[in-house]
Amino acid sequence: QKEVEQDPGPLSVPEGAIVSLNCTYSNSAFQYFMWYRQYSRKGPELLMYTYSSGNKEDGRFTAQVDKSSKYISLFIRDSQPSDSATYLCAMRYTGTASKLTFGTGTRLQVTL
C-alpha cells in the first residue's frame, strides 16, 4: 500500500463546475499538507498549504484536511479551462526539512 493514494483520473468537468480532488494517506504522523498544480512539462506550483486539520480558502480554492480520517481534499469553484492541469497532493512530517511525500496526481480537464 502506498503512503499516499490519489486517483489519477482523468477527471473531466464542464466549465463552471465545482471540482473535488482527494487524497488518502496511511501515516498519521503527517502534519503538513499541500496541493500543487502542474501544467504539462512544467514544475509544480504550490496552491495550498495547511497544517493539521481544518479548512483553508484562497480565492476559488478550498483545502480541507481531516486527520481523523486521513483524508484531504481540494475544491475548485467556478472551474475554468485554465484550471486544466495535474493536481498533486503532498504531505510531510514535522522537522523533515521539506522532504515531501507526493500522491500520483489527478489529471483534470475543464471543458468549454
Add this chain to the structure above:
Amino acid sequence: GAVVSQHPSWVICKSGTSVKIECRSLDFQATTMFWYRQFPKQSLMLMATSNEGSKATYEQGVEKDKFLINHASLTLSTLTVTSAHPEDSSFYICSAPGGANEKLFFGSGTQLSVL
C-alpha cells in the same frame, strides 16, 4: 512565493555524453535543495537531497556516480547526468524550501532526451 530557476528547460544529447542541469534560488538562500525525476503521467520521484557544502544524500536505488550533485553555494545546486543513455531520458525537477514553514518551491523542470 519564492522563485526557483532551473536551466536548461530542455536538452537533447547523444548517448555517452554528460549533461548538467542548474537550479538556482533567486530571492532566497537554500542550504538544502531536492532533485526529482518524473516519468510521463507519473508523480515525482525524489532522487537526492543536495546539501550546501557537503555531500548529497541519495535515495535508495539512485546511482551516485550516474547522477552527480554539487551544491557549491547557498543559491545554486547542479545535477550532472554522466554518460547519459536513452533510459536516462526523463523530466528532471529541482526544488528548494523557502519562506515560513519551509514551503517547497519548484523549478520549471528540464526535459532530457538522450538519443
